[in-house]
Amino acid sequence: MKIKYVPLVLIIICIFGTFNLHNTLLFFPSPPVESAPVNQWFAEDANVVVSLTFDAEGDEIQLNRLISFLDSENINATFMLKGETCEKYPALVKRIAHKFDLGSHTYTHPLLTEISKEAQLDEIQRSKDIIYRTTGKYPSSFRAPYCDGHKSYNKYTFENLLLSEIYIDSSIGTVTTAPISPPKDLKQFFPEYPYPYVIQMDGRMIIEIPWIYPSDSIAYDNSNTLDQILYIWKLAFEYCYEQKGVYVLLLHPGRTGKYIERITLLKTLIEFMRQYDGVYFSSISTIASRFSDWKNINKE
Numbered sequence: 244m245k246i247k248y249v250p251l252v253l254i255i256i257c258i259f260g261t262f263n264l265h266n267t268l269l270f271f272p273s274p275p276v277e278s279a280p281v282n283q284w285f286a287e288d289a290n291v292v293v294s295l296t297f298d299a300e301g302d303e304i305q306l307n308r309l310i311s312f313l314d315s316e317n318i319n320a321t322f323m324l325k326g327e328t329c330e331k332y333p334a335l336v337k338r339i340a341h342k343f344d345l346g347s348h349t350y351t352h353p354l355l356t357e358i359s360k361e362a363q364l365d366e367i368q369r370s371k372d373i374i375y376r377t378t379g380k381y382p383s384s385f386r387a388p389y390c391d392g393h394k395s396y397n398k399y400t401f402e403n404l405l406l407s408e409i410y411i412d413s414s415i416g417t418v419t420t421a422p423i424s425p426p427k428d429l430k431q432f433f434p435e436y437p438y439p440y441v442i443q444m445d446g447r448m449i450i451e452i453p454w455i456y457p458s459d460s461i462a463y464d465n466s467n468t469l470d471q472i473l474y475i476w477k478l479a480f481e482y483c484y485e486q487k488g489v490y491v492l493l494l495h496p497g498r499t500g501k502y503i504e505r506i507t508l509l510k511t512l513i514e515f516m517r518q519y520d521g522v523y524f525s526s527i528s529t530i531a532s533r534f535s536d537w538k539n540i541n542k543e
């Protein structure tokens with residue numbers, strides 16, 4: 244299908260330009276290089292890989308609504324579970340684990356940059372433990388709380404992920420559209436780069452699967468109409484499609500699952516995407532595993 248070119252104004256944040264001395268403790272991941280379009284490592288005929296990811300706070304009604312919706316669409320989404328959510332809704336979390344890909348979203352949802360390295364490690368490991376105790380599965384990926392609006396992680400976060408044997412992260416943003424631009428302090432953001440990449444830490448690697456700006460929280464917080472939100476997400480999708488990239492939506496049961504109209508919006512967006520050729524829906528762990536297989540093959 245021929246894509247009509249839609250002007251997409253990318254907000255360029257000069258990452259290195261905003262780097263100043265008092266930020267030396269901040270962690271800047273490797274510049275995003277050595278990645279490739281999805282047809283080189285996901286599937287030969289892939290033009291874009293779409294991933295729906297839910298940072299799983301939210302109540303039972305919202306979570307159930309999403310599970311039913313994803314079932315009806317036959318989509319394998321990724322749920323980034325909070326330890327507290329496992330405590331509160333163990334049966335529901337078990338159901339989620341049975342069908343979907345799992346990540347950790349910490350235990351109590353702190354802003355990681357405001358707690359110590361040790362406290363971060365405790366948050367990640369305790370969430371990993373309770374997810375395992377509740378579901379029999381370990382989370383394979385991680386997403387930092389508040390990563391859609393703050394400097395929400397630092398060097399320690401990535402060191403702690405390695406210590407916790409979590410090798411996939413999805414906390415860093417990418418593509419944005421002019422109607423909603425990211426806050427200035429949302430650094431570590433590669434606005435033109437919708438591809439997975441590798442973050443090197445002491446010779447070890449974490450696969451970063453970046454998400455598309457804005458998240459549902461940001462979109463709905465900015466008092467946009469549903470039509471405007473749909474328009475913004477479509478623009479970002481068209482950009483990712485042209486780039487043969489990944490399109491990772493950062494969603495929340497408490498936002499997208501809150502009202503039926505928002506589920507309907509997501510359904511409309513999915514229908515829109517399905518009209519294009521070579522659109523794959525996939526989970527974060529599947530994307531990461533195909534990407535890392537490809538990286539290894541290329542290294543040999």
Ligand SMILES: [Zn+2]
Pocket residue numbers: 298300348352387388389
């Ligand atoms: Zn969150």
